[in-house]
Amino acid sequence: MKEGPDIAQIGALIGDPARANMLAALTGGRALTATELAGVGGITLQTASTHLAKLEAGGLLAQRKQGRHRYFTLADEAVARLIESMMGFAAGRGHLRHRPGPKEPALRKARICYDHLAGDYGVRMLDSLIASGTIAAVGDGLRLTEKGESHLKCIGIDVGDLRSSRRPLCRSCLDWSERRAHLAGSLGKALLSSFLDKGWARRTAESRSILFSPEGDRQFLRLFPVQG
Amino acid sequence: MKEGPDIAQIGALIGDPARANMLAALTGGRALTATELAGVGGITLQTASTHLAKLEAGGLLAQRKQGRHRYFTLADEAVARLIESMMGFAAGRGHLRHRPGPKEPALRKARICYDHLAGDYGVRMLDSLIASGTIAAVGDGLRLTEKGESHLKCIGIDVGDLRSSRRPLCRSCLDWSERRAHLAGSLGKALLSSFLDKGWARRTAESRSILFSPEGDRQFLRLFPVQG
DNA sequence: TTCATACTTCGATCGTAACCGAAGCATTGT
DNA sequence: ACAATGCTTCGGTTACGATCGAAGTATGAA
Numbered sequence: 441m442k443e444g445p446d447i448a449q450i451g452a453l454i455g456d457p458a459r460a461n462m463l464a465a466l467t468g469g470r471a472l473t474a475t476e477l478a479g480v481g482g483i484t485l486q487t488a489s490t491h492l493a494k495l496e497a498g499g500l501l502a503q504r505k506q507g508r509h510r511y512f513t514l515a516d517e518a519v520a521r522l523i524e525s526m527m528g529f530a531a532g533r534g535h536l537r538h539r540p541g542p543k544e545p546a547l548r549k550a551r552i553c554y555d556h557l558a559g560d561y562g563v564r565m566l567d568s569l570i571a572s573g574t575i576a577a578v579g580d581g582l583r584l585t586e587k588g589e590s591h592l593k594c595i596g597i598d599v600g601d602l603r604s605s606r607r608p609l610c611r612s613c614l615d616w617s618e619r620r621a622h623l624a625g626s627l628g629k630a631l632l633s634s635f636l637d638k639g640w641a642r643r644t645a646e647s648r649s650i651l652f653s654p655e656g657d658r659q660f661l662r663l664f665p666v667q668g
Numbered sequence: 669m670k671e672g673p674d675i676a677q678i679g680a681l682i683g684d685p686a687r688a689n690m691l692a693a694l695t696g697g698r699a700l701t702a703t704e705l706a707g708v709g710g711i712t713l714q715t716a717s718t719h720l721a722k723l724e725a726g727g728l729l730a731q732r733k734q735g736r737h738r739y740f741t742l743a744d745e746a747v748a749r750l751i752e753s754m755m756g757f758a759a760g761r762g763h764l765r766h767r768p769g770p771k772e773p774a775l776r777k778a779r780i781c782y783d784h785l786a787g788d789y790g791v792r793m794l795d796s797l798i799a800s801g802t803i804a805a806v807g808d809g810l811r812l813t814e815k816g817e818s819h820l821k822c823i824g825i826d827v828g829d830l831r832s833s834r835r836p837l838c839r840s841c842l843d844w845s846e847r848r849a850h851l852a853g854s855l856g857k858a859l860l861s862s863f864l865d866k867g868w869a870r871r872t873a874e875s876r877s878i879l880f881s882p883e884g885d886r887q888f889l890r891l892f893p894v895q896g
Numbered sequence: 897t898t899c900a901t902a903c904t905t906c907g908a909t910c911g912t913a914a915c916c917g918a919a920g921c922a923t924t925g926t
Numbered sequence: 927a928c929a930a931t932g933c934t935t936c937g938g939t940t941a942c943g944a945t946c947g948a949a950g951t952a953t954g955a956a
Binding site: 897898899900901902903904905906907908909910911912913914915916917918919920921922923924925926 | 927928929930931932933934935936937938939940941942943944945946947948949950951952953954955956
Binding site: 450 | 673674675676677678679680681682683684685687688689691692726727746747750751753754755756757758759760761
C-alpha cells in the first residue's frame with residue numbers, strides 16, 4: 441500500500457507559498473538572512489523563523505551563524521536541482537505566477553542556478569562544450585574528456601584544483617526555461633566564476649538574472665559557438 | 669521577489685499523503701479506478717474523488733471514462749519523472765517507508781475484467797487478433813473484419829448471435845496491469861466463455877485471477893501467437 | 897422498468913498549520 | 927553598563943482543507 445520514499449513531506453514543505461518563495465530565492469545561490477527571506481516570502485520575521493526551522497528539519501536548508509545574523513542556504517546541490525526540476529515542470533503546465541514581465545526575458549537568457557550558469561546561455565555553453573569534445577555525454581551523466589581538460593586550461597580553468605573537492609566535477613541540471621540540460625557541478629561553478637571575475641558578466645542585486653556586458657557577450661559567444 | 673514558475677501549487681498537490689500515495693501508485697504505469705486509488709490512499713471514495721479532481725485540474729492526472737469506471741493515469745511521462753525525482757530526493761534524505769510484500773503474478777497473467785479476459789493474456793489475445801487481420805483498429809475503436817468473422821466461426825464463435833445484443837461487439841478496454849488495450853465487448857465475453865467452456869481455464873473462488881490448465885495454456889498460445 | 901455499481905456533489909465537522917503580537921534570548925556596538 | 931539589532935519562542939486567533947455521511951448522477955445488468 442505505502443511504497444517507496446515519502447514524497448508527501450517534501451511536497452508539503454515546498455507546497456506553502458511563503459516557503460516556495462524562499463526556496464526559489466535561495467536557488468540564486470546567495471546565502472540570505474532570515475529577515476531577507478521574510479521579505480521574500482511576504483511574511484513577518486516570526487513566521488519566517490518557523491518556516492525556516494521546518495525547512496531545515498526537513499533537510500532542505502542549511503544555516504550558518506555569523507555574528508548576529510543567520511545565513512540560510514540550500515542544503516546542497518540536490519535541493520537546487522529538485523527546485524529547478526519542479527520549476528521546469530510547473531512552467532510546462534502553465535503554472536506561471538505572473539504574466540511574463542520585463543524581467544522574464546533577462547531571466548531566460550542567463551541566470552544563476554545555485555552557483556552555475558543557467559538559461560539560454562547555460563544550455564548553449566553545455567551544447568558547445570559537448571560539440572567541441574570537451575565534455576562527453578555518458579548515458580545520463582557527463583564526463584570531462586582528456587582533451588577537454590587541456591582545453592579548459594587555455595580558458596584559465598585548472599581542473600586539478602576542482603578534483604580536490606568531493607563534489608562531482610560535471611553534472612547535468614535540467615533547465616526550467618529551456619527544458620534542456622545545462623552544466624552544474626564544480627566545473628559549472630568554476631566557469632561562471634571566471635566569467636564574473638573577468639568582468640564579462642555581473643550578478644544583479646535582487647534578481648537571479650545575470651547581465652552580460654557587451655564585451656562579455658561577444659567573448660562568451662566566441663568561446664562557445666553553436667553550429668547549425 | 670516573485671520570479672519564475674509557481675512551484676507551490678505543484679508541491680501542495682503532492683504534499684498531501686493521500687494524494688502522494690495515489691501518485692506513487694500510478695507511477696507504476698498502470699491505470700487505476702477511483703475506488704482502487706481510494707484504497708491506496710487509505711481514504712473513502714468521496715474524499716478520493718475530490719483529490720482526483722484536484723490532481724486532474726492541476727494537470728497531474730488524466731482520466732478515461734470506460735463504462736461505469738473511470739481509469740486514472742498520470743497525465744504524461746513528465747509527471748512520472750517528477751514523482752520519480754522527488755522519490756529519489758526523499759530517499760536520499762532518509763524519508764523512507766516500508767516496502768510491501770510480493771504481488772500477485774497470477775493476477776497479472778490472466779484475470780477477468782467484468783466478463784472478458786484481461787492481463788498479459790488479454791493483451792496478447794487482442795494483439796494477435798489484430799495481427800491476423802481478424803480485428804481492425806479504427807481510430808480509438810475496434811472493428812471486426814469480414815475475414816475475421818469466418819475465422820471466428822472456425823473457433824466456434826457465431827458472431828451473428830452476438831450481433832443481436834445491443835451491446836457493442838468489439839470494444840477496447842484499458843488493462844490495469846499491462847496498461848495496454850485488451851478486447852472487451854460481447855465478443856470479448858464470448859471468447860472468454862468459450863475458454864471456460866472448453867476447460868482451458870477456470871475462475872478462482874476469491875480472486876479475479878483466471879487459471880489456465882497446462883493443456884489450455886498450450887491451446888491458447890497456439891491460437892493466439894505473437895510475432896517478434 | 898428496477899436494481900446494482902461506480903462515481904460525484906453537497907454539507908458539515910474537525911484538525912492542523914499559517915499567522916502575528918509580544919516577550920525572551922543572543923550578539924554587537926557604544 | 928546600556929541600547930540596538932537579529933532572531934526565536936510562546937500564546938491565541940483564524941482560515942483553509944481533509945474528511946466522511948448522505949444524497950444525487952451515470953452507466954450497466956436483469
